[in-house]
Every structure is written in C-alpha cells, then in structure tokens.
Amino acid sequence: MHRVRMGGARFAVSALCTRARAGLPQRDCPRYCSTCLEVMRRFLLLYATQHGQAKAIAEEIREKAVARGFSADLHCMSETDKYDLKTETAPLVVVVSTTGTGDPPDTARRFVKEINDKTLPVDFFAHLRYGLLGLGDSEYTYFCNGGKVIDRRLQELGARRFYDTGHADDCVGLELVVEPWIDGLWAALAKLFVSSSEGEMSGALTAAPGASGTTDAAKPELIHVESQVELLRLDDPGGKDSEVSEQNGASRGQSSALTADFEPSLTRSVPPLSLASLNIPALPPDYLQVHLQEPVGQEECQASVPSVDPIFQVPISKAVQLTTNDAIKTTFLVELDISKTDFSYQPGDAFNIICPNSDSEVQSLLHRLQLTDQREHHVLLKIKADTKKRGAALPQHIPEKCSLQFILTWCLEIRAIPKKALLRALADCAGDTAERRRLQELSSSQGAADYNRFVRGARASLLDLLLAFPSCQPPLGLLLEHLPKLQPRPYSCASSGLCHPGRLRFVFTVVEVACGASAAPRRGLCTGWLASLAESLLPPATSAPAHGPQISISPRAANSFHLPRDPSVPVVMVGPGAGIAPFIGFLQHREKLQEQHPDGHFGAMWLFFGCRHRDRDYLFRDELRRLQQRGTLTHLTVCFSRDAAADGAAPAKYVQDDMRRQGARLAALLLRQRGCVYVCGDAKNMAKDVNDALVEIISQEAGVNKLEAMKTLATLKEEKRYLQDIWS
Numbered sequence: 004m005h006r007v008r009m010g011g012a013r014f015a016v017s018a019l020c021t022r023a024r025a026g027l028p029q030r031d032c033p034r035y036c037s038t039c040l041e042v043m044r045r046f047l048l049l050y051a052t053q054h055g056q057a058k059a060i061a062e063e064i065r066e067k068a069v070a071r072g073f074s075a076d077l078h079c080m081s082e083t084d085k086y087d088l089k090t091e092t093a094p095l096v097v098v099v100s101t102t103g104t105g106d107p108p109d110t111a112r113r114f115v116k117e118i119n120d121k122t123l124p125v126d127f128f129a130h131l132r133y134g135l136l137g138l139g140d141s142e143y144t145y146f147c148n149g150g151k152v153i154d155r156r157l158q159e160l161g162a163r164r165f166y167d168t169g170h171a172d173d174c175v176g177l178e179l180v181v182e183p184w185i186d187g188l189w190a191a192l193a194k195l196f197v198s199s200s201e202g203e204m205s206g207a208l209t210a211a212p213g214a215s216g217t218t219d220a221a222k223p224e225l226i227h228v229e230s231q232v233e234l235l236r237l238d239d240p241g242g243k244d245s246e247v248s249e250q251n252g253a254s255r256g257q258s259s260a261l262t263a264d265f266e267p268s269l270t271r272s273v274p275p276l277s278l279a280s281l282n283i284p285a286l287p288p289d290y291l292q293v294h295l296q297e298p299v300g301q302e303e304c305q306a307s308v309p310s311v312d313p314i315f316q317v318p319i320s321k322a323v324q325l326t327t328n329d330a331i332k333t334t335f336l337v338e339l340d341i342s343k344t345d346f347s348y349q350p351g352d353a354f355n356i357i358c359p360n361s362d363s364e365v366q367s368l369l370h371r372l373q374l375t376d377q378r379e380h381h382v383l384l385k386i387k388a389d390t391k392k393r394g395a396a397l398p399q400h401i402p403e404k405c406s407l408q409f410i411l412t413w414c415l416e417i418r419a420i421p422k423k424a425l426l427r428a429l430a431d432c433a434g435d436t437a438e439r440r441r442l443q444e445l446s447s448s449q450g451a452a453d454y455n456r457f458v459r460g461a462r463a464s465l466l467d468l469l470l471a472f473p474s475c476q477p478p479l480g481l482l483l484e485h486l487p488k489l490q491p492r493p494y495s496c497a498s499s500g501l502c503h504p505g506r507l508r509f510v511f512t513v514v515e516v517a518c519g520a521s522a523a524p525r526r527g528l529c530t531g532w533l534a535s536l537a538e539s540l541l542p543p544a545t546s547a548p549a550h551g552p553q554i555s556i557s558p559r560a561a562n563s564f565h566l567p568r569d570p571s572v573p574v575v576m577v578g579p580g581a582g583i584a585p586f587i588g589f590l591q592h593r594e595k596l597q598e599q600h601p602d603g604h605f606g607a608m609w610l611f612f613g614c615r616h617r618d619r620d621y622l623f624r625d626e627l628r629r630l631q632q633r634g635t636l637t638h639l640t641v642c643f644s645r646d647a648a649a650d651g652a653a654p655a656k657y658v659q660d661d662m663r664r665q666g667a668r669l670a671a672l673l674l675r676q677r678g679c680v681y682v683c684g685d686a687k688n689m690a691k692d693v694n695d696a697l698v699e700i701i702s703q704e705a706g707v708n709k710l711e712a713m714k715t716l717a718t719l720k721e722e723k724r725y726l727q728d729i730w731s
Contacts, residue, residue: 044073044196046094051080051111051149053102054490056173057138060181061098063424064188065393066288071189077394081110083117088131094165094195095133096188099153105145107152109560118156126161132195133157134166136184140173142687142731147171166191174731176459178423179451269457270471272444281447286431287424290395291480292387295380295407308357308413309400310491312557315344319551320506322537330619334512334581335537336497339556342505346556350499350588351564351681353728354507355491357555358529360418364466365411371469372479378408384483400488407479415486418464418528423454425465425485432481435474442472462516492529493559495683495728497584499592507556510584510622564681564728570596573606573678575669577693579613579658582684583622585728586610589681590627594635607672609638611658615645640665658689659696669697670704674715679724686729697725 046068050061058079065075078085080099088095102108107115135157137150147170154168166188171180267273308314321338348354369375381404386395401414411417421429423446430442444450445458457463465486469475498508513534514527526534536552566574566589576586590608597605610627614620621641630636642655655661662669672678682693694716702712719725 044192046073046075046096046192047086047091048075048077048096048098049080049086050077050097051099051108051114051153053100053108053110055487056177057098057100057108059422059487060136060138060177060185062394064096064098064185067185067189069393070285071193073189073192079110080114083113088128091131094192095131095162097133097135097150097153098138099135099150100138101140101143101145101147101149103562105143105148107149111149111153115152115156118153118160123160125159128157129161131157131162132165133162134164134168134188134191136169136171136181138171138173138177138181140686140731142174143690143729165195176455179455182423182448267453267457269461269463269467270438270441272441272450272453276444276450276453279449281443281449283430283443283447284423284427287428287484288391289428289481289484290387290390290392291397291484292385293478293480293483294383294385295374295377295479296383296404297377297380298406307402308555309402310357310557312355313345314357314555314557315341315346316553316555317341317344317346317507318553319536319540321551322540324537324541325510325622326620327618331615332512332620333534334510334620334622335534336508336510337533337537338498338503339507339509339554340505340551341507346507346558348496348500348507348558349565350496350592351562351566351585351728352496353493353559353562353564354496354509355493355557355559356529356533357413357491357557358489358532359412360415360489360528361531362412364417364464365408368411368417368466368469369408371466372477372482374407374479379406381405382407382410382479382483398483398488401483410483414489415483416489417466417486419487420459420462421465421468422485426454426458426468428481428485429468429472429475429477432477433472433475435472438472438474442475491557493730495585495588497587499588499595501595502591508587510581510587512581562728563723564683564726566592567606567679571604571606573609573672573676575609575611575672575678575680576683577611577658577662577681578683579611579689580620580684581622582682582689582728583610583612585683586681587623587626590630590635594630594633597635606676606678607637608635609640609669609672610636611640611642611661613642613644613658613661615643617643617646657692659692662693662696663700666700667704670700673719673724674701674705677724679726680719681726681728683728684730686731690727690729 048061048065048068050057052058061077065077068075075096076086076093080097099111100108135150135154137147137154139147139149150168150170158164169180169184171177171184265271265273267276317339319337320340321336323336325334325336326332346354366375369378382401383404384397384401386397401410426442426446430439430446433439433442445454458468461467463471465482469477494509494511496507497510498506500506511530511533514530515524516527517524525531533554536554540551564585570593574589576589578584578586590610593605593608597603612622612627614622621643627636627639631639640661642657642661644656655664673680680697682690684690697716698709698712701707701715702709705712705715707715716725
C-alpha cells in the first residue's frame with residue numbers, strides 16, 4: 004500500500020478493497036481503490052421503523068448506493084452506539100415512518116428525546132447536511148408527522164438539507180414518492196460531494212480520470228425491456244393481423260386496433276403500455292439458501308412466534324355479539340382471562356393480538372407451490388456464499404428449525420400487497436412469455452397506473468398473483484426473502500381492572516374487504532379469525548366448549564391515551580362505532596373511583612357516540628344508560644346516521660354534527676376549564692371531520708380566524724389535552 008494525493012486530499016490505495024466487497028462499513032476502508040478506480044463516497048443512512056417499511060426502503064437505498072459509487076453506513080436510529088451525529092462529517096440520509104396518531108416510531112423515541120433537549124445550542128448540528136424521507140398515511144390527521152418532527156428539529160439545530168424532504172403516502176402507494184425520491188437522491192449526493200471544495204469530499208470528487216462522475220451517479224438503476232408487440236397475438240387466434248414490421252408503422256396501428264375492445268386486467272395490458280419499452284428495476288439479489296428437512300420420528304417443531312415483547316397465552320372467558328344479526332356490520336365484545344399472568348393495563352391502553360394466517364389460504368399457497376407434501380418439513384436457512392446482497396442476514400422473524408406450515412401460518416404476511424421488487428423477481432420465474440412481460444409491466448415505471456389499480460387497489464396477495472400467472476414457479480427462498488413479517492394487530496382495552504379484576508375486554512368489528520380477483524369479499528385477517536373463535540362461545544351454551552380457546556397477546560408501548568391524573572378535569576369523549584371501546588374503560592374506571600372516594604371532586608364526562616341504527620348497532624346501550632343514571636356519565640349525545648328523526652326534523656347524522664350543536668359548551672370546557680378531548684375510531688373520515696369541527700368551534704366561540712383556531716388545537720395536542728386513538 005502507498006499513498007497518493009488527489010485533488011488536495013490523501014487516500015490510501017489498495018489492490019483489494021476487502022471491506023467494501025464484504026459489505027462492511029467504510030469508515031476505515033481505503034477511499035480510493037486502484038482495482039476498480041472508483042471513489043467510495045460514504046454517507047450515513049439511518050432508519051426508524053414500526054412495522055419494517057422504513058427498514059426495507061433503507062436497505063434498498065443501501066443496495067443501490069453501491070452501483071452509484073457510494074457507500075452507505077446503515078443503522079437503525081435506535082442503535083446510537085454505532086453512530087454519532089455530533090462528530091459525523093458525512094452526509095446524512097434518514098428514512099422514518101409515522102405511528103399512532105402522528106408519533107415517531109418506537110425505534111426513534113430515544114433519538115427524538117435527545118435532539119429535543121432544550122439545552123442544545125442552535126448550531127449543534129451546523130456541520131450536518133441531510134436528506135429525509137418520511138412515510139405516513141394521509142388518512143391520519145398528522146400525516147408523516149414522525150418525519151416532520153425530526154426534520155424540523157434538525158433544522159432548528161443548524162442542520163441543512165442537501166435534498167428536498169419526501170413525504171410518501173401509504174394511502175395511495177408509498178412507491179409513488181419513494182421511487183422518484185431514491186432516483187433523485189444520487190444526483191443530490193453527487194452534487195453535494197462536488198460542491199464541497201474543502202476537505203476529503205472535494206478530493207474524492209476531483210480525482211483523476213476513471214473516478215465516478217456526477218453524470219454516471221445520477222443514472223437510474225433500471226433495466227430496459229423492449230416492447231414485445233408479438234404478445235398481442237394472444238388476442239388474435241390466427242396471428243395474421245398482428246405481425247409487426249419495424250419498417251411498417253401502419254402495422255403497429257393494426258396491433259393497437261386488435262386490443263382496442265379489450266379492457267386491461269391484472270393479467271393483460273392494452274396499448275400504450277402493451278406496446279411500450281419498459282424500464283424495470285434491477286433484479287433484487289437473492290441471498291437465502293433454503294433446505295427442507297424431514298422431521299426425524301415424532302420430532303415436532305417447538306418454535307414460537309418471535310417477539311421483542313413478552314407474549315401471554317390467555318383463554319377467552321366470554322364473547323358477546325353487540326349488534327343484531329341484521330346490522331350492516333357485526334361487532335363483538337370479547338373478554339380475556341388474564342388472572343394467571345403478569346399482564347397489566349390502564350383504561351385507554353392498547354394491546355397486540357398475535358393472529359395466524361387463514362388456514363385455507365396457507366393450504367392453497369402450499370398446493371400452488373407444490374409443497375403440500377413437505378408442509379411439516381423443517382425449514383433450514385443459510386446465507387448464500389455468493390450472494391451480492393450487502394449486509395445479508397437471516398430474517399429475524401423466522402425461527403430456526405420450524406415447519407414450513409408454521410412459517411406460512413404465523414411468521415409471514417402472506418396477504419401483504421406484493422411490492423414491485425417481488426413482482427420483478429416473479430417475472431423471472433414465469434415460464435410463459437406473455438406472463439413474464441405482464442409481471443415486468445406491473446413492476447415498471449410505465450406500469451405504475453396498472454400496478455396501483457390491479458395490485459394495490461385490488462389488494463391482491465401473493466396467492467392471487469400465483470393463481471393469475473400459472474407459469475410462475477418461484478423458489479421458496481424468494482418468497483421468504485420478500486414476504487414481510489406477519490404483524491400483530493392492536494386493539495384498545497374496553498374495560499377497567501378496577502371493575503373487572505383479572506379480566507381484559509376488547510371490542511372488534513368484523514372487517515370484510517374485496518381482495519384480488521375474488522368474487523366474494525374476504526374477512527379481515529384478525530377480525531375473521533377472532534369472529535370464528537367468538538362464535539364458538541355464543542349461545543346455545545351447550546355447543547360452547549368447556550374451556551374457551553386461547554389466544555396470544557402482548558403489551559404495546561405506553562401511550563398518553565389515559566384519563567387526566569386530576570379527576571376534576573372535564574373530559575370529552577368522541578367515539579362512533581367500535582371507537583367507543585376505550586371510553587367504556589374510562590367510564591368503568593371513573594365509576595369505581597367515585598365509589599372509593601364519595602367525597603371527591605370529579606369533572607364532567609361527555610360522550611359523543613354515533614352508530615347507524617338505534618335498534619341494530621347501538622353498542623353498550625344499557626351500560627351507558629346505567630352510567631348516566633349513576634351520574635358517572637354526565638352528558639350523553641347519540642346520533643344515528645341511517646335513522647330518520649321521529650319529529651321529522653333534520654337529525655344530526657354524525658358525531659361532529661352533535662359537537663357543533665354543543666359548540667359553546669365544548670369551547671368553555673376546553674378553553675376556560677382546561678378540559679381534555681379524546682377521539683377514537685376511523686382515521687379516514689371521522690377523525691378529520693372531528694378535527695375540522697373543533698377548529699370551527701374554537702374559531703366561532705373564541706372569535707379568532709381559522710389559522711389561530713388551528714394553532715390553539717395544536718397547542719392542546721402538545722399539552723396532551725387533545726388525544727387520538729385512530730386507525731385506518
């Protein structure tokens with residue numbers, strides 16, 4: 004090894020860049036490799052994720068960085084022992100998701116707490132240049148707020164963006180923002196390195212001829228696929244009119260006419276897409292070596308679902324159907340016996356339910372993969388010795404030596420909407436030319452509209468794709484690489500431990516969604532499974548099992564959706580439909596406190612509840628009336644969106660309508676008496692409408708404009724006096 008000076012900076016030159024080839028961090032790696040004559044331009048890549056999306060995107064960025072002449076040091080934001088922003092000189096790239104009602108993910112909590120230290124000087128991060136990609140869902144009020152919180156605080160501490168912040172919306176498809184944001188990142192990074200005329204960055208970019216230049220670094224990492232017009236012969240049995248001559252432009256028009264009467268579908272495209280040359284992503288490198296081992300004798304899998312949280316096996320002690328059989332949606336109350344566990348909760352808490360995939364879907368997938376006879380075989384995984392995937396690691400959510408059926412049932416989200424990377428990989432597994440082309444289209448930038456319509460919009464699953472493209476025969480390893488972890492489902496506690504010691508209650512509504520090409524809608528994965536368990540306990544009692552079925556639950560990270568510590572503070576609860584669940588826990592808890600402290604001072608408790616029909620889905624009607632008679636629930640307002648008013652007057656259809664009617668009293672509770680408002684339920688419409696109603700109420704009653712009212716509401720949120728527990 005010897006040293007040379009290039010562009011005013013010194014670099015170690017090595018005949019073999021072993022650390023780079025091994026995919027290891029580049030801090031101590033020679034910055035200039037004489038073998039490949041490329042400058043390794045390092046940047047720090049941090050991600051914060053709740054369900055794995057941000058991590059997957061960050062890993063994609065790291066993979067693509069290598070081909071652009073960059074080296075990414077990838078770390079989870081929680082791994083603060085592996086990076087130090089106070090002394091970091093390389094560019095920073097951040098990918099961060101949003102959880103709850105606008106909070107940073109759990110893996111970013113420590114990071115956010117540290118950078119929010121008010122004693123930090125305003126130039127604390129003045130040396131940092133960063134780019135940030137935020138992930139969120141616009142159905143929630145505080146869209147991408149996890150990323151916005153970090154973005155805003157970095158700037159307050161002096162950091163400057165070298166690339167515009169991206170906000171990707173899971174409601175319409177993350178890839179619509181993620182893909183162009185990543186494509187543009189390389190040019191922004193290259194420009195930053197070039198513009199840094201001082202120090203090591205400048206030296207790297209002004210190296211001798213042969214070093215990577217800005218133009219190359221900005222090239223998209225795509226594979227060009229020429230138009231395959233001959234595939235249109237599938238719609239022309241004779242094939243006579245669909246012959247294409249590149250010298251004859253008229254024949255292209257004839258081919259277009261052949262498909263003019265056909266509608267596009269999951270399996271078929273029409274012009275102009277069917278005639279287009281495609282830019283498809285590079286094939287993701289495979290990295291898993293899979294071996295199926297037949298169990299010896301009576302050997303059984305002892306695997307359990309991997310989890311960082313403690314898991315409790317608890318029996319269902321009670322199940323009640325809260326809606327009538329003719330209600331539009333079916334809602335159940337389920338009670339769990341937690342008396343023999345260490346599980347504890349407060350009213351307002353949520354917990355996770357670990358649910359399995361549908362057994363029928365698992366068996367169908369095994370059959371389609373021709374692995375039915377091997378479903379009890381143990382799955383042994385290793386990293387391929389020749390893989391090109393940097394930082395390849397065994398999936399942490401797949402336990403060792405467990406059966407294939409266990410993995411497909413408990414570990415992988417087989418209903419997950421396939422990402423374009425999986426579609427791209429499936430294309431190479433299709434034996435039929437037309438099917439391969441269609442899968443390539445769906446993974447291409449040109450086919451984005453078809454992907455959103457026929458894959459994402461239709462909620463197609465892997466099984467839907469494999470049934471639609473019968474020539475596609477993917478190896479098991481590919482699916483284990485691409486299918487995400489089966490996530491637990493969160494539910495709100497609908498009880499108080501004071502009222503029901505040793506018991507935990509929750510409420511769920513059975514979800515039915517149209518998925519893939521199926522004619523009939525599917526039940527939601529978890530709610531469908533829970534409904535089958537609950538139905539086994541319903542009358543007639545003689546058919547119910549002696550002991551209720553067991554389910555697995557785990558605690559969720561602590562939240563702020565709790566009653567005020569001061570019981571004299573007024574409380575406003577807004578919860579249509581199953582959103583009433585945590586407020587039943589609030590009211591039960593308050594009732595017991597009043598019994599224990601008869602001379603105590605307790606604030607007013609308002610509940611705005613909404614349902615469709617008074618006689619079909621008025622949840623907890625009898626209990627609410629009892630609580631109102633006892634004085635625990637001081638104000639109850641219920642609206643029925645599908646019932647006509649008895650007196651012929653225009654009814655309040657939704658909870659926000661009733662809130663507006665009580666606007667003056669609500670404003671007094673929130674602004675003068677410093678009350679708290681809690682909102683629970685659907686994020687897509689209800690939460691936004693309630694938020695808008697509160698803005699309108701504050702504006703009207705306080706005599707301020709809309710902007711000032713919005714600021715007031717934001718202050719209530721910061722003070723934990725406006726709290727939401729909402730879902731999409």
